[in-house]
Amino acid sequence: MVKIRPIEGQDDAPLAQIIRTILKSYGLDIPGTAYFDKELDHLSSFYSKKSNREYFVAVDSDSTVLGGNGIAEFDPVNKIAELQKLYLTDSARGHHLSYRLLDTAVGFAKGAGYQTVYLETHHSLKEAVHLYQEYGFRDLGHPLNNGEHSSMDKFFVLNI
Numbered sequence: 001m002v003k004i005r006p007i008e009g010q011d012d013a014p015l016a017q018i019i020r021t022i023l024k025s026y027g028l029d030i031p032g033t034a035y036f037d038k039e040l041d042h043l044s045s046f047y048s049k050k051s052n053r054e055y056f057v058a059v060d061s062d063s064t065v066l067g068g069n070g071i072a073e074f075d076p077v078n079k080i081a082e083l084q085k086l087y088l089t090d091s092a093r094g095h096h097l098s099y100r101l102l103d104t105a106v107g108f109a110k111g112a113g114y115q116t117v118y119l120e121t122h123h124s125l126k127e128a129v130h131l132y133q134e135y136g137f138r139d140l141g142h143p144l145n146n147g148e149h150s151s152m153d154k155f156f157v158l159n160i
Contacts, residue, residue, distance in 0.1 A: 002066065002097060004104050007044045007055040014065035015057065016041050019087045026124050032151030033122070034085055043085070047072070052081075052112045056104045058088070058097055066092035069101045071109045074118050075144070080157075081114035086128065098131050110160050117160060118144055120152035132156045 007015070023035045039046035047055040047070055055070035067088030074082035083105055088097060109117050120143065121128050133139070137156035144155065 001061050002058050002092075002095075002100075003060075004056050004058050004100060007047055007057050007068065007070075009044045011057050011065050011068070012042055012044050015043055015068055015085075015087075018065065018067055018089055019085055022087050026122070028122055028124070028151070030151055043070070052076070052114075054105075054108050055085070056101060056108070058092065058101060066097065067101070069105050071105045071112070071114075071117070079113060079115040080144070081109040081112070081117050083117050083119040086119075086131075093127070099135065102131075102135055106158070106160055115160060117158045119156050121154045121156070122152050123154050129154055 019040060020029065020035055023029050023033055029035045034040060043055050047053050050073065053070065053072035055068055057068040058066040060066055067086075069086035070084040071081050072084055074080045083102075086098065086101060106117060119132065119137065121132070123129065135158070137158045140155040140157055142155060143152070
């Protein structure tokens with residue numbers, strides 16, 4: 001049984017490892033990706049700093065971290081949140097866990113008063129692109145700003 005819960009301090013190292021391993025496997029261990037985000041090794045601290053952001057972790061019955069995703073402010077004035085760092089271990093894929101994580105994150109975004117969820121990804125992450133399209137995200141074709149993830153080349157929004 002997989003449980004989804006808010007991130008805790010002990011989740012930081014396993015999540016950083018999962019995210020870096022997956023990005024490296026796609027050749028995305030390059031500047032301009034989450035691989036080099038300064039907060040990657042301390043996600044629990046980053047997401048606990050403000051009430052309008054949260055990171056959700058999927059854990060199995062042994063409390064092993066399988067992955068997660070986060071919501072943080074992107075453009076608070078226009079009520080736009082950003083979906084961040086949705087990654088799952090290989091063993092956790094194919095069980096609709098990504099949809100459960102998205103449901104949890106989008107639900108949090110709604111509750112926090114956001115009206116739109118924005119995300120950036122890379123075309124080589126084909127499973128992710130497929131997931132976002134299936135979930136109802138719309139391809140923008142361009143970024144909403146010139147953010148820190150300059151190597152990303154796919155940009156999606158979802159009105160909630």
